[in-house]
Amino acid sequence: xxxxxxxxxxxxxxxxxxxxxxxxxxxxxxxxxxxxxxxxxxxxxxxxxxxxxxxxxxxxxxxxxxxxxxxxxxxxxxxxxxxxxxxxxxxxxxxxxxxxxxxxxxxxxxxxxxxxxxxxxxxxxxxxxxxxxxxxxxxxxxxxxxxxxxxxxxxxxxxxxxxxxxxxxxxxxxxxxxxxxxxxxxxxxxxxxxxxxxxxxxxxxxxxxxxxxxxxxxxxxxxxxxxxxxxxxxxxxxxxxxxxxxxxxxxxxxxxxxxxxxxxxxxxxxxxxxxxxxxxxxxxxxxxxxxxxxxxxxxxxxxxxxxxxxxxxxxxxxxxxxxxxxxxxxxxxxxxxxxxxxxxxxxxxxxxxxxxxxxxxxxxxxxxxxxxxxxxxxxxxxx
Amino acid sequence: xxxxxxxxxxxxxxxxxxxxxxxxxxxxxxxxxxxxxxxxxxxxxxxxxxxxxxxxxxxxxxxxxxxxxxxxxxxxxxxxxxxxxxxxxxxxxxxxxxxxxxxxxxxxxxxxxxxxxxxxxxxxxxxxxxxxxxxxxxxxxxxxxxxxxxxxxxxxxxxxxxxxxxxxxxxxxxxxxxxxxxxxxxxxxxxxxxxxxxxxxxxxxxxxxxxxxxxxxxxxxxxxxxxxxxxxxxxxxxxxxxxxxxxxxxxxxxxxxxxxxxxxxxxxxxxxxxxxxxxxxxxxxxxxxxxxxxxx
Amino acid sequence: xxxxxxxxxxxxxxxxxxxxxxxxxxxxxxxxxxxxxxxxxxxxxxxxxxxxxxxxxxxxxxxxxxxxxxxxxxxxxxxxxxxxxxxxxxxxxxxxxxxxxxxxxxxxxxxxxxxxxxxxxxxxxxxxxxxxxxxxxxxxxxxxxxxxxxxxxxxxxxxxxxxxxxxxxxxxxxxxxxxxxxxxxxxxxxxxxxxxxxxxxxxxxxxxxxxxxxxxxxxxxxxxxxxxxxxxxxxxxxxxxxxxxxxxxxxxxxxxxxxxxxxxxxxxxxxxxxxxxxxxxxxxxxxxxxx
Numbered sequence: 018x019x020x021x022x023x024x025x026x027x028x029x030x031x032x033x034x035x036x037x038x039x040x041x042x043x044x045x046x047x048x049x050x051x052x053x054x055x056x057x058x059x060x061x062x063x064x065x066x067x068x069x070x071x072x073x074x075x076x077x078x079x080x081x082x083x084x085x086x087x088x089x090x091x092x093x094x095x096x097x098x099x100x101x102x103x104x105x106x107x108x109x110x111x112x113x114x115x116x117x118x119x120x121x122x123x124x125x126x127x128x129x130x131x132x133x134x135x136x137x138x139x140x141x142x143x144x145x146x147x148x149x150x151x152x153x154x155x156x157x158x159x160x161x162x163x164x165x166x167x168x169x170x171x172x173x174x175x176x177x178x179x180x181x182x183x184x185x186x187x188x189x190x191x192x193x194x195x196x197x198x199x200x201x202x203x204x205x206x207x208x209x210x211x212x213x214x215x216x217x218x219x220x221x222x223x224x225x226x227x228x229x230x231x232x233x234x235x236x237x238x239x240x241x242x243x244x245x246x247x248x249x250x251x252x253x254x255x256x257x258x259x260x261x262x263x264x265x266x267x268x269x270x271x272x273x274x275x276x277x278x279x280x281x282x283x284x285x286x287x288x289x290x291x292x293x294x295x296x297x298x299x300x301x302x303x304x305x306x307x308x309x310x311x312x313x314x315x316x317x318x319x320x321x322x323x324x325x326x327x328x329x330x331x332x333x334x335x336x337x338x339x340x341x342x343x344x345x346x347x348x349x350x351x352x353x354x355x356x357x358x359x360x361x362x363x364x365x366x367x368x369x370x371x372x373x374x375x376x377x378x379x380x381x382x383x384x385x386x387x388x389x390x391x392x393x394x395x396x397x398x399x400x
Numbered sequence: 401x402x403x404x405x406x407x408x409x410x411x412x413x414x415x416x417x418x419x420x421x422x423x424x425x426x427x428x429x430x431x432x433x434x435x436x437x438x439x440x441x442x443x444x445x446x447x448x449x450x451x452x453x454x455x456x457x458x459x460x461x462x463x464x465x466x467x468x469x470x471x472x473x474x475x476x477x478x479x480x481x482x483x484x485x486x487x488x489x490x491x492x493x494x495x496x497x498x499x500x501x502x503x504x505x506x507x508x509x510x511x512x513x514x515x516x517x518x519x520x521x522x523x524x525x526x527x528x529x530x531x532x533x534x535x536x537x538x539x540x541x542x543x544x545x546x547x548x549x550x551x552x553x554x555x556x557x558x559x560x561x562x563x564x565x566x567x568x569x570x571x572x573x574x575x576x577x578x579x580x581x582x583x584x585x586x587x588x589x590x591x592x593x594x595x596x597x598x599x600x601x602x603x604x605x606x607x608x609x610x611x612x613x614x615x616x617x618x619x620x621x622x623x624x625x626x627x628x629x630x631x632x633x634x635x636x637x638x639x640x641x642x643x644x645x646x647x648x649x650x651x652x653x654x655x656x657x658x659x660x661x662x663x664x665x666x667x668x669x670x671x672x673x674x675x676x677x678x679x680x681x682x683x684x685x686x687x688x689x690x691x692x693x694x695x696x
Numbered sequence: 697x698x699x700x701x702x703x704x705x706x707x708x709x710x711x712x713x714x715x716x717x718x719x720x721x722x723x724x725x726x727x728x729x730x731x732x733x734x735x736x737x738x739x740x741x742x743x744x745x746x747x748x749x750x751x752x753x754x755x756x757x758x759x760x761x762x763x764x765x766x767x768x769x770x771x772x773x774x775x776x777x778x779x780x781x782x783x784x785x786x787x788x789x790x791x792x793x794x795x796x797x798x799x800x801x802x803x804x805x806x807x808x809x810x811x812x813x814x815x816x817x818x819x820x821x822x823x824x825x826x827x828x829x830x831x832x833x834x835x836x837x838x839x840x841x842x843x844x845x846x847x848x849x850x851x852x853x854x855x856x857x858x859x860x861x862x863x864x865x866x867x868x869x870x871x872x873x874x875x876x877x878x879x880x881x882x883x884x885x886x887x888x889x890x891x892x893x894x895x896x897x898x899x900x901x902x903x904x905x906x907x908x909x910x911x912x913x914x915x916x917x918x919x920x921x922x923x924x925x926x927x928x929x930x931x932x933x934x935x936x937x938x939x940x941x942x943x944x945x946x947x948x949x950x951x952x953x954x955x956x957x958x959x960x961x962x963x964x965x966x967x968x969x970x971x972x973x974x975x976x977x978x979x980x981x982x983x984x985x986x987x
Contacts, residue, residue: 076590095710097596109587113609122605123595178595407888408811415802415863419824422855426835427827433834488728491721498725504970505729507977508736511969513917515935516958519942520735523742523951530751534738537755567731572980579981599717628830631919631935639923639939650830657837658924665834672831679828 018086018181018214020050020073025082027068042068044238045082050216055208057225058218059261060235066218067186069235073216074184075099086181102175106187108167110159116170117155120145123178145177148207165196172207183208185217189224201228222262226250234258251371256381259300259374265329265343271336272299272375279375282336286313287368289375291387298376303329305372306344312365316342323348332364433669446666453670462642463671466652472558473565473648474626481566482618485573490603492574493581503578510571518635521564525549550636557637557646565632569625573618580614581607616690620683627679630654649675739962743767743955750952767956777957779930780937786849787933788915791856792908799863800904804892806863807870808878825860837924847928856921862907865982869903870896906979909972916965934961
């Protein structure tokens with residue numbers, strides 16, 4: 018089932034005093050979730066992603082805009098009529114009911130002609146439990162389950178009524194690191210197996226990037242960018258998105274464009290064809306640094322961290338907005354650096370143009386360069 | 401660590417003295433009293449020891465009347481007040497505007513003097529030579545007969561006592577239940593809404609089980625409180641409760657101790673111990689039942 | 697499209713049901729509010745009706761066009777209402793004050809100081825919470841009588857001071873003050889008593905105030921103990937005063953004067969409640985968790 022959000026807006030009335038403007042949690046968001054895809058709503062806390070999810074679910078009704086499930090306008094429809102399954106952040110499993118009773122609960126609500134027979138209810142509950150591999154623990158209570166198991170029961174409860182859409186609110190935030198990795202694979206598997214259109218909300222970009230077909234990054238109620246995870250990562254439209262995605266995070270420098278060149282600290286470091294002279298933010302992904310004896314960007318060497326396959330070079334530069342620059346380079350190219358280098362010496366980098374993004378100093382919007390026809394000289398010599 | 405020791409005891413001393421003198425010693429002493437037969441309060445002498453005091457109390461028609469009154473009061477008011485408080489708290493939790501106002505009003509009886517407001521209830525229910533009283537007026541409006549609730553038939557007096565008791569105990573129950581309801585995680589309700597659960601089902605299958613520990617707590621304290629009823633009855637029927645036939649067990653204890661029929665601390669002790677044997681038994685049964693019912 | 701319209705009618709029906717439900721809820725709540733408030737209204741109303749007018753009403757009227765303050769004057773002149781109020785005030789202040797000192801010291805010892813046998817003693821304290829006051833009142837009555845303290849404030853106050861539950865409540869609150877503060881004060885050479893007075897009490901003031909208010913309400917309304925221990929009307933508290941007024945006061949028929957006395961007695965507590973509403977309500981619901 019395709020989900021279409023059209024100009025969706027939600028304003029909460031100001032608490033207390035009248036006449037004060039309310040808080041706009043969701044601001045004219047338009048967005049399409051293609052049928053059968055897993056989509057992550059991503060953003061820092063308070064960005065409106067959970068409100069967006071609640072709007073899709075029907076727990077909140079929008080101030081403006083419309084929501085379509087396929088052809089059908091569900092904007093004013095009560096949640097139970099939308100055919101959505103929802104998994105809450107703390108799972109909201111009823112503590113006094115067993116796993117089986119929890120999973121059966123949504124089905125037992127049906128009355129009248131939708132009423133299901135006992136056998137049907139049992140069969141569907143068993144099916145849902147098998148899907149999340151919980152059929153062994155059907156008679157336990159939620160208090161006797163681990164966090165990951167509770168999560169799976171919550172998913173089973175959401176799926177048992179065969180919803181058109183599955184919604185997950187921060188599904189991994191209550192799990193420890195190891196379980197998180199495992200559970201996100203599990204969510205991915207269940208989603209692929211059922212082919213159900215799924216929206217999940219998270220503040221953890223790694224989580225979203227790893228399992229989503231498509232991500233949507235939000236900030237202050239505004240949809241900043243959407244697309245396939247790799248595409249958004251490789252081509253951020255704003256400084257915010259560039260900063261939000263990627264671990265370690267992007268390194269941001271005070272830069273300026275002079276004569277079609279990007280300068281960092283007076284030193285031209287890269288071609289910037291097609292950009293007018295101005296002050297900019299220059300974001301460089303950690304993997305965009307290439308250690309190179311005659312590289313244009315000279316940084317103060319702090320230390321080297323070896324992480325096996327890769328090595329990360331920690332350095333600093335007065336024009337960088339962060340205290341240290343983190344760059345990830347292959348271990349071979351780092352090896353030459355370490356030997357015979359005095360501590361606190363300079364380390365020189367060349368930059369990979371496709372890992373460097375320029376942003377307007379005021380609007381923080383991306384400044385697009387003319388596609389460079391040639392590979393920079395420094396890298397050519399490195400090959 | 402122990403260098404604090406003497407000083408700590410110094411801090412504790414006043415509390416210890418008070419508790420020993422007025423709580424621990426009396427508790428032991430009351431046991432002694434209860435087995436001293438023929439105790440004379442003026443001369444502080446007694447004939448012997450034994451269980452005669454208990455036997456006397458158990459054969460005293462006033463005590464049996466008091467037990468009957470108390471048990472009736474408990475059986476009527478505890479379920480009614482708890483049920484009513486549950487309905488009102490649920491209603492209160494479902495609204496937003498005026499909630500604070502209602503909460504404030506509902507709590508008022510808790511801070512008012514039981515004796516004073518009891519007098520008002522007496523006036524409302526009483527039939528005098530001048531007036532039939534407001535309640536009788538309402539009854540007449542619906543075509544009922546005029547009843548004197550304060551000096552009339554037993555059931556009428558019991559009814560007033562129950563009504564007043566419920567009125568008095570409601571604030572505490574409403575307060576406890578509204579805070580219990582407020583502490584239920586709203587996600588449960590959201591989940592139920594997404595699943596299209598009907599309101600009544602949400603209440604019986606989700607809300608009630610979740611707040612059941614608090615309901616059992618209220619039932620238990622309600623039983624204990626109602627078994628100790630006394631000043632409500634005094635407020636309505638005056639200090640001579642035996643004459644009114646409306647005495648309670650606690651009232652019997654005090655009457656034995658002091659007042660027109662007083663001066664028998666041994667009988668009072670025996671009656672008090674019997675009362676607490678009853679209360680303890682009922683509380684234990686309550687606890688056993690709640691253990692079985694509360695499953696998480 | 698057909699499915700759509702069924703959704704829409706369902707939606708409309710749900711909306712209507714919701715309205716009816718809300719109406720019923722407000723009706724119920726208002727009804728109970730009236731039941732709670734009516735005795736108060738009736739008490740005030742009757743207290744401003746004149747004696748003659750009240751007894752002339754075979755059918756009581758719900759309002760009066762000729763309010764009078766005569767009943768209040770009667771209440772203060774015919775019966776020693778001022779005396780009752782003063783006695784109660786003295787009793788309340790003395791008992792509450794003494795209890796606060798005793799309880800704060802004990803709670804502090806349990807919360808902050810360490811001594812041999814602390815846990816054992818605290819368990820003993822907790823088990824004392826279960827001793828019902830009706831049991832111990834018999835011996836206390838005998839003790840006070842033998843000490844010749846009947847009809848004295850000493851006799852009234854002493855047995856009313858103990859309150860294990862409030863010690864427990866204060867101790868729990870004191871324990872939430874971080875240990876570091878105590879250690880820091882010790883390093884600075886602050887004495888225990890000074891630390892209690894200068895640090896603990898100011899930090900825990902909300903709870904201390906709540907406990908004091910709850911105890912004061914309890915004192916103001918206490919009936920059983922004062923009744924047992926005071927024969928002399930000069931020492932009657934308001935509860936006993938009310939009972940006395942009812943049985944021997946204005947003559948049993950002067951209901952308006954009685955109601956005036958009842959209003960006077962009720963007002964201080966209602967004012968106290970309206971001022972400290974949140975403290976009292978949170979205190980009582982916390983007290984409700986002690987079981």
